[in-house]
Amino acid sequence: MQFIDDLDVSGKTVLVRVDYNVPLKDGRVQDETRIQASIPTLEYALKHNARLVLCSHLGKPKGQVRSELSLAPAAERLGTILGKAVALAPDCIGEETLEMVRSLEPGQILMLENLRFHPGEEKNDDEFSRELARMGDIYVNDAFGASHRSHASVVGVTGHIPSCSGGLLLKKEWEYLSKVGDPERPFVLIAGGVKVSSKLGVLENLLRRVDAMLIGGAMANTFVKAQGFSVGTSRVEDDLLDKAREIMQQAREKKVQFYLPVDFMLGQGPDDESRAGVCPFQAIPEHLMALDIGPATCTLFAEVLHRAKTVIWNGPMGAFEFRPFSQGSRNIAEIVAGLHATTIVGGGDTDSLIHELDLQDRFSFISTGGGSFMEFLEGKTLPGFKALEECSSK
Ligand code: ADP
Ligand code: 3PG
Ligand code: MG
DSSP states (O other), rough: OOOGSSSSTTEEEEEEEEEOOOOOEEEEEEEHHHHHHHHHHHHHHHHHOEEEEEEEEOOOOOSOOOOOOOOOHHHHHHHHHHHSSSESSSSSSHHHHHHHHHHHTTTTTEOOGGOOOOOHHHHHHHHHHHHHHHHEEEEOOGGGGGTTTTOOOTTGGGGSEEEEEEOOOHHHHHHHGGGSSSOSSSSSEEESOOOOOHHHHHHHHHTTOOOOEOOOOHHHHHHHHHHHOOOOOOOOOOGGHHHHHHHHHHHHHTTEEEEESSSEEEESSSOTTTTEEEEEEEOOOOOOEEEEEEEOHHHHHHHHTTTTTTTESSSSOOOOSSSOOHHHHHHHHHHHHHHHHEEEEEHHHHHHHHHTTTTTGGGSSSOSSHHHHHHHHOOOOOOOHHHHHHHTTT
């Protein structure tokens, strides 16, 4: 695989796939970690007199234009960080956008509108990939966080553009995470967040590598329900209950310690200021939701973590964006930050939590990837990496 610093980008139009899937609040970027992480690649290209065209997804608009998922706030924040104007094209493909690309001068930047406004992006559609490829002479993938997705802007586009490479963020993630091969033990995984369907397979594969798994966040609900307990109105993935049972069975067979929350913080919903209080996992009432891990779970998880020599963590322990349900994630962040161990964290929301707590300097490595970070550590070749390798060897 080649990286941007192996190429001559001078005077070229460089199409950079970034991961600006950032948390927004009231139409503004709430956490700019992922934008900051893309700056080395962008500055490299600008310093070498390239014309820059950036593309990204934001959220899950499912092929529809949804104005609240416009990349305008991200373009504006990038402009502030770089101290220069970043124009936003009205779309990511089409003649009007192509005109804007063609009128760029060296050193100028254009951001394309949300890729997922088109169904062709997630379908890795060939025609959409070809249209996107018209936006540059050189394609650079710097979206480590999206490199586990076989989408047009990550995979398809590489088949239609003359030259491809990885960006400097991709290089940094790859260099660090490749070294995690043989970690010091005990090796503990903390998994939380909401993307259960895309992460359960990863848990299954990581059972081969870790000594213990700590499960929190909405992910835990599926496991609790799989054991036959009610989880009230909590977020749960009913079609994955068998899979969850299988994972617990495999953990027993492989002698991996598997910990679920023993208590939860309940509420009517994430924005329930009154919060209904702490409840043991066996007794969640039908009308309430598990929205955070409880204090006994934090004590239990701390006990396991204090013995760990390597910790990987992806996914918050609860709906941490809402103050009443942020304590579990905060506690776990503080505990992991204080360990004498190699601590590797990943995930857009997990990273945003860590920055909010100002703990970013107390981890061994913070990856910008969530699902991609987990899949990489699982030992999979990410589709985005494979596409770059194939394109470079063309
Ligand atoms: P990351 O971005 O770190 O990979 P995810 O995107 O998988 O993590 O999950 C983060 C989201 O999970 C947050 O928006 C948080 O509110 C939500 N979440 C975590 N636990 C719960 C829960 N118990 N119920 C509802 N949402 C939850
Ligand atoms: C992420 O936030 O983990 C990446 O941007 C990928 O987003 P996705 O899970 O919506 O594909
Ligand atoms: Mg997320």
